[in-house]
Amino acid sequence: AQKITQTQPGMFVQEKEAVTLDCTYDTSDQSYGLFWYKQPSSGEMIFLIYQGSYDEQNATEGRYSLNFQKARKSANLVISASQLGDSAMYFCAMREGFQGGSEKLVFGKGTKLTVNP
Amino acid sequence: DVKVTQSSRYLVKRTGEKVFLECVQDMDHENMFWYRQDPGLGLRLIYFSYDVKMKEKGDIPEGYSVSREKKERFSLILESASTNQTSMYLCASSALGPAIRNTEAFFGQGTRLTVV
Numbered sequence: 617a618q619k620i621t622q623t624q625p626g627m628f629v630q631e632k633e634a635v636t637l638d639c640t641y642d643t644s645d646q647s648y649g650l651f652w653y654k655q656p657s658s659g660e661m662i663f664l665i666y667q668g669s670y671d672e673q674n675a676t677e678g679r680y681s682l683n684f685q686k687a688r689k690s691a692n693l694v695i696s697a698s699q700l701g702d703s704a705m706y707f708c709a710m711r712e713g714f715q716g717g718s719e720k721l722v723f724g725k726g727t728k729l730t731v732n733p
Numbered sequence: 734d735v736k737v738t739q740s741s742r743y744l745v746k747r748t749g750e751k752v753f754l755e756c757v758q759d760m761d762h763e764n765m766f767w768y769r770q771d772p773g774l775g776l777r778l779i780y781f782s783y784d785v786k787m788k789e790k791g792d793i794p795e796g797y798s799v800s801r802e803k804k805e806r807f808s809l810i811l812e813s814a815s816t817n818q819t820s821m822y823l824c825a826s827s828a829l830g831p832a833i834r835n836t837e838a839f840f841g842q843g844t845r846l847t848v849v
Contacts, residue, residue, distance in 0.1 A: 661840035718783040719764055719830050725775035
């Protein structure tokens with residue numbers, strides 16, 4: 617079963633508007649972390665934002681915020697005031713404990729965001 | 734400046750060859766990961782490791798093996814390369830958790846492997 621589900625293969629947004637990228641996750645752990653990464657066409661992976669499973673407040677980093685709804689197991693990324701440079705692939709990821717002290721980090725299939733001028 | 738370095742940016746190999754992809758990190762991270770990235774499939778976890786000589790299978794380990802003899806180095810091995818292993822391979826590292834602590838993963842620049 618998919619651990620991370622991103623249901624939007626592609627999204628379009630007008631410059632200066634806000635956009636929400638969806639992410640749902642599946643885990644039976646109580647302790648886990650959720651991440652969003654951006655991958656521009658250059659291919660590098662850029663860390664955007666993190667939310668821990670025990671964090672009561674939604675995480676924010678500049679124009680990025682994470683809408684964390686634990687009961688629904690969703691961790692949507694909200695980008696406010698979109699810019700042309702936000703056009704990229706966006707990946708949601710989850711880290712959880714694994715056997716013997718190791719930690720597994722798994723990603724979704726990604727959402728391609730296009731910002732139109 | 735933190736760094737994860739993959740030994741090659743582009744590789745072309747023949748079917749049946751043994752292929753080594755090397756990854757080195759300079760951040761003293763415990764965790765290291767290998768992924769392959771294919772269009773429409775996102776990043777799929779092949780193997781991961783949290784300590785020297787420790788390894789765990791990810792979601793798609795078939796046809797791959799790994800080696801971690803030193804903390805800073807994590808190698809991905811294709812024992813007998815096949816055309817369906819043509820892909821972008823990404824290595825990442827992170828500090829050890831717990832998972833509720835923000836220990837972001839840092840990525841290498843990727844190796845685009847073509848098997849002909």
